Amino acid sequence: MTDVTDASLDQPALRDRVRGTLLRLSHTGELPALPRVTTAALALARKPDVDLDALCDVIQADVGVSARLLRVANSPVYGRRTPARRLRDVLTTLGVTTTCDVLVAASLRSLYQTRNPRAQLLWEHSLAVALAAEEVARITGIVRRGTCFLPGLLHDVGRIAFMLTDPAPVDVIVALAADEHAARTQFEDEWYGFDHAAVGSTLGHDWGLPPDVCEALRWHHLPEMAPTGRELASVLHVADRMAHGMGLGAGLEPPPVAETPLLTLSSDDYAACEERTLTAFEAQKGLFR
């Protein structure tokens, strides 16, 4: 069995293996993808001087995505006094980062809308981790606020990729991990030759996400092994545990490792993060339909 948790493994080689295996298993012959509009908007938004008009133009090219973005921006969560009618209004009030977060969330949602009930639970878990990661960032200051929502939302995207490719092994892996109180990642490794974290970082790379985000997706179960971006990986790790603790663990056992030595929160801070996450989750869970 190849040990793919080995940090020295050549990243491009691992990504090739992930793509090759998933394509071979996939009935559609395709990997999960974000709409082109979303990846194009993310690329524009990352430029130092963001051109808001250009960003608007890119997003507007997709009527469906724009409509969803407007609907989300006009929800009570974002507290606008007058409803936004144009995309430009959304960008001005929410700012580029939040607009992109909402854009990715709205685009990503459709990947989770399968008949598999696990997918819905996984979506809720992902949203909870995104919100918890922001809270952990806010309270610890270990990474900049506003940069954790997206990685949090995507941290388990490898799992949805496994479900979309072939749901049968996912059922087997979940059942075995529960029976034997072992890590699902170990069983994923045994079956696929890599785990969901490797899939997440591969998809992140293919979707043009920044390298530190891809690394955080790759190492969110083992932040201390991350060659770069350990802080973000640690935040995701803590947020993941937190979501499990709040009963938003996608119906799964929590990962077996208790906490990462890189980031420890006082019990008061932990409780405060949990409370704020839960409030935000209740407000936002129905947002992305």
Place this chain on the structure above:
Amino acid sequence: MKKVLTVDDSKVVRTMVTRALAPYGCQILEAANGKEGVEVAQRERPDLILLDVTMPVMDGREALIEIRKSKDTQATPVIMLTAESGRDLVMEIAKLGVKGYIVKPFTAETFAAEVDKVLGAPSGQPAAAAAKANPKCVLVVDDSERVLEMVKTTLAQAAEVVTALSGTDAIARYAESKAGLVIVDLVMPDMDGFATLAKLKAQAVSGSRFVALSVRGDQDAKEKAQKAGFVAVVEKPIQADVLLALIQTGADGEDGADGFVSEEGGCPVLVVPDAQAKSFGRFLPAAQKALRALAEDGNDRVIVDLAAVTVVNTALVKCVVEVMSQAMGMGLRTAVCATSATVSALKDVAETRDAVYAESRQAARAAVG
């Protein structure tokens, strides 16, 4: 009741094998390493052994040697299970006498393609051979009579057009017509385009292409349709020339998997087009479909024909590697036939060095047995 022994150190793999064997209604025996496997095999005399290559205590190779040594098990059919990285090793082990091999992780289909060879198709299951689609027939599914009428009129000269007003209606029309091109509206009451596609695909007609009808500008629906397995999306209002082009594409075999498949002395041939300096982006998904269809039709070998190829570059190497790995993954023995210049160029590259090459289809036919 037949007995099947699965030997693998991974419980996930043994569980997946057990699940995949469920339709065969056989008794399943498990062993976690080669040593245990040999013992169980001698005691229980299974009808089939599924043997992992890489295991602790005693690996698959040693276990196979032991199995072949014993009088009780020397004739027992063995199928090897290997990780993708272990293909080379499995080819070497195959010399010791195996029925085939399955690459892990596997789908139920690729697993069945190998296991059927030993156990036969599970009873109560339809035969693997799929009905052939009728390339001259087009089925249009839309809840608007106006759209149906428009398509019918436009294509009247070029094809035989069958219409259906709902997904349910389409299921029956498709079963009768086996249309080679099926155009499905994505938004319909009761059963939408995606659900309809799933039902139609379940009818196992090989060679049909499915095209979605969607409202102009709905990028999201387009992406979703492509993911679901529609080969193209046509926007409404429909343009006549777009419809006619779809028929033409089918006739040229540009997108259809069938267009690439030929035959040599009873052995299927996958013909790789000359993409020159370009990538094989359009060819590869179609090739994958074609290979899957071949495996599902019970084939165990394929010739990959590169005779048309004029430029050997990275794109071609990638294409050959991809096709070979797809074919092997589906349990198809493979030989590549190409001009001597192409063969020598491919042999210079590490990734393609070890393929089986021949300079004519006849020679390739002999090489795959």
